[in-house]
Amino acid sequence: MSVTLVPKRVSRRKSAQEGGSFLAALPWVGPALLLILAIVVFPAGYMIYNSTRKISQVGTDLKGVGFDNFAKVFSDPNLPRILLNTVVWVVVVVTVTVVLSLVLAQFLNKPFPGRTLVRMAVIVPWAASVVMTTTVFYYAAEPNYGILNKFLTDVGVLDEGFGFTKNAVPAMSMAIVIAIFVSIPFTTYTILAGLQAIPNETLEAAKMDGANRWGTYFLVILPQLRGSLAVAVLINIINVFNNLPILKIITGSIPGYSADTLMTYIFKVLQFDRRLDISSALSVVNFAIVLVIVAIYVKTVKPMKEV
Amino acid sequence: MKKLNLRGVAVAGVAAAALLLTSCGFGGASSTSSSEPGASGTVTTLTMLAPTYSDGTKALWTKVIKDFEAANPDVKVNLETQSWENVEGVLKTKIQGNKAPDIYNGGAFAEFAAEGLLAPTSDVASEATIADFQESFAENEKVDGTQYGLPLIASARALFYNKSLMEEAGVASVPTTWDELYSAAKAVSEKTKADGYGMPLGNEEAQGESLIWFAGNGGNFGDGSNIAVDTPANVEAAEFMKKMIDDGVTQKDAGATQRTPMLNTFIQGKLGFAYALPQTVGQIKKENPKLKYGIAPVPTKTGTPATLGVADRLMSFKNDGSKTAAVKKFMDYFFSADVYTNWVSTEGFLPTTKSGSEKLASDETLKPFLDMLPNAVFYPTTNAAWNATDGAFKSLMGQIATGKSAADVLKEIQAKADAAK
The missing domain is CATH 3.40.190.10 (Periplasmic binding protein-like II)
Structure with a gap:
C-alpha cells in the first residue's frame, strides 16, 4: 500500500507547484474573493468611474468628462479650510485618544478589586451606537433645554444657554471630545492586549538592573507595545478620517463650510448641491489621502518589523 | 511563521478597512421588488413614494389606497413614505436603479420633466380632473407648455x-x-x-x-x-x-x-x-x-x-409606460372632491381644485391663509x-x-x- 501511495503524492505535489495550485485553491478562497470583489473592489471602482462622468442632478449619467470634476474639486475655494479642519480633527482625536488609552490600559492592567467591572464599563461607549451617543451629547448641548446648558447656567458659568453645536469652533471641539470618547475603548483594549503579551522576565530584568519606573515604562514597556500601538493608531486614523455620524450630527446645522471635514463636505455636496459626480471625485481624493497616510505610516513606523 | 501570518492578515485587513470606509458613500440600488404587470391575472402594482407632511400622513394615504383598491380590484398600490429630509435622496437612488415610483409626491419636478422622465398629466389623469385645478396652480405645473404635475396642496x-x-x-x-x-x-x-x-x-x-x-x-x-x-x-x-x-x-x-x-x-x-x-x-x-x-x-x-406660497404636486414617472392606465385610475379617484378635500383638510393645507375650494371656503382656520394666496410668491420650481x-x-x-x-x-x-x- 505505502509503496504505491508515495509516488502518487509526489506527483500531486509536483503538479501543484507547476501552477495547479491556483485552481486547487480557488474553491477555498473563491467565496472570500467574490465577497471582496463585490463589497470592496466594485464599489471603489464604481466610485472612481463616477468621478470621471458628468451626472445630472436627478442621477442620470450624461457623458464622460475625464478629469474635469477633479479640476473643479481642486479649484474649490472652500477646500483649504476643509483640509485644515480635517487635519486638526484627525491629529487631535488620534493623539489624545492614544495618550489617554495608554494611561487607561496601564491602569486596567494592574490588579485591583472590581477590575472586571471597570474593564466592562470601558467598553460601553464602544458598544453603544455612535449615532445614539452623539445625539445624547447633541441634546445635552441644546441652548434652550439641554442639560449641559442648564447645568452651566445654574452654577453661574453662563448667563444663558450657549449654542455649543451652533458655532464652528465650539461644535468642532465638542465633536472631537465625542470622537475621543468613542475611540478610547478599542484603543485601550488593543494596548491592553499588547501589555499582557509583554513577558514578565523583561520587567524583572529591568528591576534587577535598577531601572526606575519611568525608565522601565519608556525603555522596556513602550518598545514592546509597538505592534499593538501601530494597529491602534492606523485603525484610528482611518476611522476618524472617515467619520461621518459624529460630525454630521454635531456640526451639521452650521451654515457654510467652516466646520466641515472632507467627509462631511462630500456629504453636503451630495445632499445639497446634488452633485454625484463632484462628490465621487471628492471621495476619490479622500481615498487617495487615506492610502497615502497609510503608506507613509507603514514606511516610517514599520509596524510589522520585529522588535 | 506566526509572525508572517499576522503580517498578511494585518495588511489585508488594513487595505480592506481603508477601501470599505472610504467607499461608504456608495448607495446601491434599492431592493424594492416590482411585480411584473400582466404576468398572470391583470393586477397592476403601482409604487408610490410620498413624504410625510405630519405624523398622520402615512395613515391618511393608507386609507386612501385601501378605499381605492376596494373600488379597483385590478390595481394595487405599494406605498413608501419618507421624511422630507430624505425623500429626494431616496428618489434619486430609485431613479438610478431604474425603479422610479409610478406615483411621486414632491416639490421640484422641472428637471425630471426636462430629462423626459415624467408622464404628461394628460396621460395620467382624465380631462375632468385636469380641468378642476385652479388655473394659477395648473400654470405652475407646466414646463414648455406641457403640464406634468397635479397640484396636490397649497400653503401660505x-x-x-x-x-x-x-x-x-x-x-x-x-x-x-x-x-x-x-x-x-x-x-x-x-x-x-x-x-x-x-x-x-x-x-x-x-x-x-x-x-x-x-x-x-x-x-x-x-x-x-x-x-x-x-x-x-x-x-x-x-x-x-x-x-x-x-x-x-x-x-x-x-x-x-x-x-x-x-x-x-x-x-x-x-x-x-x-x-x-x-x-x-x-x-x-x-x-x-x-x-x-x-x-x-x-x-x-x-x-x-x-x-x-408653496404648492406640492403628484407626478408620475413614465418608466416603461405600461402602467399609465392604472395611474390614471388612481389620480381620478384621489382628486374626486370628497376624497381630496378630506385629505387636504386633515393635513391642514389649502386645496388646489375648484371643487375643493368650494367645499372648504367656510373653514375659519384656513380663511386667513386662503385670503393671502392671491399675493403669494412661489418658488421657481x-x-x-x-x-x-x-x-x-x-x-x-x-x-x-x-x-x-x-x-x-x-x-x-x-x-x-x-x-x-
Whole structure:
C-alpha cells in the first residue's frame, strides 16, 4: 500500500507547484474573493468611474468628462479650510485618544478589586451606537433645554444657554471630545492586549538592573507595545478620517463650510448641491489621502518589523 | 511563521478597512421588488413614494389606497413614505436603479420633466380632473407648455404673534411693515424673557424664510428660465434680515436654527413673532391650547401684502409606460372632491381644485391663509436649476448670521445656481 501511495503524492505535489495550485485553491478562497470583489473592489471602482462622468442632478449619467470634476474639486475655494479642519480633527482625536488609552490600559492592567467591572464599563461607549451617543451629547448641548446648558447656567458659568453645536469652533471641539470618547475603548483594549503579551522576565530584568519606573515604562514597556500601538493608531486614523455620524450630527446645522471635514463636505455636496459626480471625485481624493497616510505610516513606523 | 501570518492578515485587513470606509458613500440600488404587470391575472402594482407632511400622513394615504383598491380590484398600490429630509435622496437612488415610483409626491419636478422622465398629466389623469385645478396652480405645473404635475396642496405663510408677550412688552398694534416688526421684536426681546422674532435659517427651511423676506421687498428667486437670487431687492431684504439678527431681536444662532424647533418655542409661548403655516394652528390647539396668539398678514417693507406660497404636486414617472392606465385610475379617484378635500383638510393645507375650494371656503382656520394666496410668491420650481438653488440656500443662507455680508452670501448662492445649469 505505502509503496504505491508515495509516488502518487509526489506527483500531486509536483503538479501543484507547476501552477495547479491556483485552481486547487480557488474553491477555498473563491467565496472570500467574490465577497471582496463585490463589497470592496466594485464599489471603489464604481466610485472612481463616477468621478470621471458628468451626472445630472436627478442621477442620470450624461457623458464622460475625464478629469474635469477633479479640476473643479481642486479649484474649490472652500477646500483649504476643509483640509485644515480635517487635519486638526484627525491629529487631535488620534493623539489624545492614544495618550489617554495608554494611561487607561496601564491602569486596567494592574490588579485591583472590581477590575472586571471597570474593564466592562470601558467598553460601553464602544458598544453603544455612535449615532445614539452623539445625539445624547447633541441634546445635552441644546441652548434652550439641554442639560449641559442648564447645568452651566445654574452654577453661574453662563448667563444663558450657549449654542455649543451652533458655532464652528465650539461644535468642532465638542465633536472631537465625542470622537475621543468613542475611540478610547478599542484603543485601550488593543494596548491592553499588547501589555499582557509583554513577558514578565523583561520587567524583572529591568528591576534587577535598577531601572526606575519611568525608565522601565519608556525603555522596556513602550518598545514592546509597538505592534499593538501601530494597529491602534492606523485603525484610528482611518476611522476618524472617515467619520461621518459624529460630525454630521454635531456640526451639521452650521451654515457654510467652516466646520466641515472632507467627509462631511462630500456629504453636503451630495445632499445639497446634488452633485454625484463632484462628490465621487471628492471621495476619490479622500481615498487617495487615506492610502497615502497609510503608506507613509507603514514606511516610517514599520509596524510589522520585529522588535 | 506566526509572525508572517499576522503580517498578511494585518495588511489585508488594513487595505480592506481603508477601501470599505472610504467607499461608504456608495448607495446601491434599492431592493424594492416590482411585480411584473400582466404576468398572470391583470393586477397592476403601482409604487408610490410620498413624504410625510405630519405624523398622520402615512395613515391618511393608507386609507386612501385601501378605499381605492376596494373600488379597483385590478390595481394595487405599494406605498413608501419618507421624511422630507430624505425623500429626494431616496428618489434619486430609485431613479438610478431604474425603479422610479409610478406615483411621486414632491416639490421640484422641472428637471425630471426636462430629462423626459415624467408622464404628461394628460396621460395620467382624465380631462375632468385636469380641468378642476385652479388655473394659477395648473400654470405652475407646466414646463414648455406641457403640464406634468397635479397640484396636490397649497400653503401660505402668515405672521403668528403672541398676544401676551406683546402686552408685556407694551407693543400696541400688530406690525405690518419691516420697521414695525423690528421695533416690536426688539421690545419683546428686551422687556420680556422671551425672544422677539424667530428666524430659522438652518438647513431645514432657509429657502422659505428667505423668500418670505425677499417677497416683502418685491423680490423673488427668478422664474422658469432664469434663477435670479443676487438682485438689489433681494440683497436689501437680506441686509434687513442680517440687521435683525445682529441687533439681537431674533433668537440666538439664527443661522443654525431649524424651523420645527423654532415653531415649538413659539407654541410654548417663548417667542414673540414667527412666520408659520396653516398646520401650526392645529398644533397649537393640540399642544398648548391656552396660548394667546393671533394670525396676521406677513409684514413687508412698505406694507403691501406679499407672502410665500408653496404648492406640492403628484407626478408620475413614465418608466416603461405600461402602467399609465392604472395611474390614471388612481389620480381620478384621489382628486374626486370628497376624497381630496378630506385629505387636504386633515393635513391642514389649502386645496388646489375648484371643487375643493368650494367645499372648504367656510373653514375659519384656513380663511386667513386662503385670503393671502392671491399675493403669494412661489418658488421657481419649473426651473431646472431650482433644486441646486434650494440646496444652496439650505447650506449657505445661514452664513448671514455668522458674519458674512448679505451681498456675499447671495453671490455665493447665485454662483451655485449658475453652476447647475
